[in-house]
Amino acid sequence: MIKSMTGYGRAERHTDQRKITVEIKSLNSKQLDLSARIPSIYREKEYEIRNTVGKALGRGKVDLFVSVENVGGAKTAGGTINKELFKAYYAQLVELQRELGDRNGAEPLMTTVLRLPEVMQTETVAIGDEEWKALAEAVDEAVDNLNQFRLQEGAVLIGDLLKRIDTIQELAAQIVPLEGERIETVRTRLMDNLKALQVNVDNNRFEQEIIYYLEKFDITEEKVRLKQHCDYFRTVAGESEGVGRKLGFIAQEIGREINTTGSKANHAGIQKIVVRMKDELEKIKEQLLNLL
Structure with missing residues (x-):
């Protein structure tokens, strides 16, 4: 399932002499940015802990906190x-x-x-195998808890994204009835301008010019490509994980079709609809920054 990059995980383990607590927080980032605070007595395991966390989380700005509390008269490094x-x-x-x-x-x-x-x-304090095992288990559990949090957040995000894609397509459908009105408006304006000039015009040539002129404002291709991109967005959103970047690229293509539609609109009503589509797309792009 798709994961968000935002999450929180916590775990505790107890030994005869110590209580170990591991906390992990993550936010969105283009790559893995891992910051770790680990007590000096566990410093020799830092590389191993970073490896475990990095492989499990993939991407994100991650803060890892490991704390230890003596509960059974354990000797503290000093x-x-x-x-x-x-x-x-x-x-x-x-x-x-x-x-x-x-x-x-x-x-x-x-x-x-x-x-x-x-x-x-x-002074160095010797750490036994039992304590190392407890530390590793605490790290693994904290990572698992964070990933569960990410899955829940990811499901909510995808649901919201798909609703916004539906909204974009619904808005695109509202353009269709306005297209005929737009073409008639352009034709009438051209005819009125010619009448104002009071010149003789070849009607056949005039009709050819109108057809050529109106072809520049035709948005049939943009509507077809927009539908294809929206359908592909849904397909990719149904994949298991690691789709954040791919969906970002598809959103760029959707934006390209919306922008072209706006530039060809030549109609106030269509322009208003395009603005609403752009607003939905911007919200989609913002949400995609949080997807893994």
């Missing part, structure tokens, strides 16, 4: 201060302060020392 090295750095900096006459307080000096090489020593 760091310790190398006290001996800190004291050595600090003593040297205090001595330089006195020599240079620097009157800055001790607090910024301590902050400076903490940033010096090897003062902070990071």
Whole structure:
């Protein structure tokens, strides 16, 4: 089924010592734009997580959030201060302060020392197989939930798009009764202009010229192509997935036929109908930006 690019998915997994929460949000985008916030203890799995999410979602601006909460006295990754090295750095900096006459307080000096090489020593926390499995399951479930959301949104979008295609065709049908009126209006205007000139005219030649002139305003081909494009839109909309771009191309072709009809209209009533068709088409194009 067709999916929207907008969606949200969430999942939780629990181990003896931790609660893992995964949230994924997605919006429309021309390609995959994945932003991930993952705790440092799971950093070594980031590439694998990104791969899983990217393959499952295909396209969209995706925000991935992984959070972890200790619930059973689990050790948290952190760091310790190398006290001996800190004291050595600090003593040297205090001595330089006195020599240079620097009157800055001790607090910024301590902050400076903490940033010096090897003062902070990071501890690594070993992650067991059970926790890695829980993390992977949480990611998979969040992705599945997001895809379910996308499917629901996609069904609503397609329903709306098809209604608008129906509206365009209904409006196109309203042009037909106006065509005869338009042709008669053009013929009458030409005749009136000739009478105003008060010149002799070859009636046979005049009729030929009128036919040639009116052929320029004939929209039969545009109506036929418009119907074909609308029918093809419905066919593609019935395909399984990945139809957003294809439907966008078909919408462009529909717009081309509507624009040509408008340029040939030469009738106020037809122009009003064309404007309404364009309005429906613009709404279709906006909605298509959300389809995967």
